[in-house]
Amino acid sequence: MIKFEKYHGLGNDFIIFLEDDVKKYNYSELAKQVCHRNFGIGADGMIVVAKSTIGDVRMIFFNADGSEAPMCGNGVRCFSHYVRNNNIVSKDIINVETLAGIIKIETSIRNNKFFAKVNMGSPIFTTKNIPMSIDKEDYILQDITSFDKTFKISSLFMGTTHSVIIVDNIENLDIIKYGSDIENNPLFPKKTNVNFVEVIDNKNIIVKTWERGAGFTYACGTGTCASVVMTHKLNKTENKVTAQLPGGILIIEIIDKSVFMTGPSEKIAEGQYFINLAK
Numbered sequence: 001m002i003k004f005e006k007y008h009g010l011g012n013d014f015i016i017f018l019e020d021d022v023k024k025y026n027y028s029e030l031a032k033q034v035c036h037r038n039f040g041i042g043a044d045g046m047i048v049v050a051k052s053t054i055g056d057v058r059m060i061f062f063n064a065d066g067s068e069a070p071m072c073g074n075g076v077r078c079f080s081h082y083v084r085n086n087n088i089v090s091k092d093i094i095n096v097e098t099l100a101g102i103i104k105i106e107t108s109i110r111n112n113k114f115f116a117k118v119n120m121g122s123p124i125f126t127t128k129n130i131p132m133s134i135d136k137e138d139y140i141l142q143d144i145t146s147f148d149k150t151f152k153i154s155s156l157f158m159g160t161t162h163s164v165i166i167v168d169n170i171e172n173l174d175i176i177k178y179g180s181d182i183e184n185n186p187l188f189p190k191k192t193n194v195n196f197v198e199v200i201d202n203k204n205i206i207v208k209t210w211e212r213g214a215g216f217t218y219a220c221g222t223g224t225c226a227s228v229v230m231t232h233k234l235n236k237t238e239n240k241v242t243a244q245l246p247g248g249i250l251i252i253e254i255i256d257k258s259v260f261m262t263g264p265s266e267k268i269a270e271g272q273y274f275i276n277l278a279k
């Protein structure tokens with residue numbers, strides 16, 4: 001049996017373990033098992049809280065399909081909530097080591113709710129860093145065909161691999177059909193997260209994300225940051241944007257070259273997981 005806690009950030013949900021409790025297991029297999037919505041606890045991803053030599057604490061992140069991702073925006077807010085709840089770090093500002101570098105998080109409680117403002121770092125546009133199978137300085141507003149539609153796609157690395165597609169009307173768009181197809185386009189050797197965006201005005205957008213390794217989610221933090229980076233770069237929004245996601249609202253602000261994401265997280269459950277994996 002291993003102890004777990006479950007958190008969500010706007011409906012993007014995660015099982016969180018301590019490294020000492022799970023280090024003997026294969027993380028990819030463990031993630032597939034615990035995240036399964038019928039045979040496991042059920043979640044979009046699994047987080048392991050580990051020791052860091054360069055930050056206060058280290059976040060290890062796996063998607064529900066067992067693939068590892070360098071960063072997770074909603075996940076890192078839940079992670080900071082967990083480390084505060086469990087007194088692993090007892091200060092409001094936390095430096096979290098991730099595969100995407102050190103992420104600085106400012107935690108606070110407002111109206112009894114936990115919030116985190118996260119410095120998500122800077123976007124990277126060069127295709128070899130996204131990564132993409134072609135070599136270009138950037139890949140912005142390029143045609144991509146999926147089934148019956150041709151979209152304009154813009155790709156970037158924003159803590160992890162993202163593609164952004166701005167559409168006129170997101171309401172009736174089949175996110176699952178087009179998202180899953182574009183995720184697996186050969187342009188992306190490691191696949192891509194796909195964010196569909198409708199710009200309401202220069203301060204408000206709607207974002208729906210098909211996530212690599214997890215499918216359609218209620219919210220994607222890195223994806224919302226990637227979406228605002230693109231709408232800002234294309235002069236469609238200002239530097240501070242309210243993003244409406246299926247699970248709630250994120251505030252994204254671009255200051256100089258850094259992207260800041262502010263949003264809530266909630267603890268949903270804690271318990272013991274009956275593990276079914278060979279050591």
Ligand SMILES: N[C@@H](CCC[C@H](N)C(=O)O)C(=O)O
Nearest residue numbers: 069072073074160220221222
């Ligand atoms: N839900 C996340 C992103 C999780 C990782 C992603 N699916 C990937 O494989 O890159 C977020 O909130 O950022």
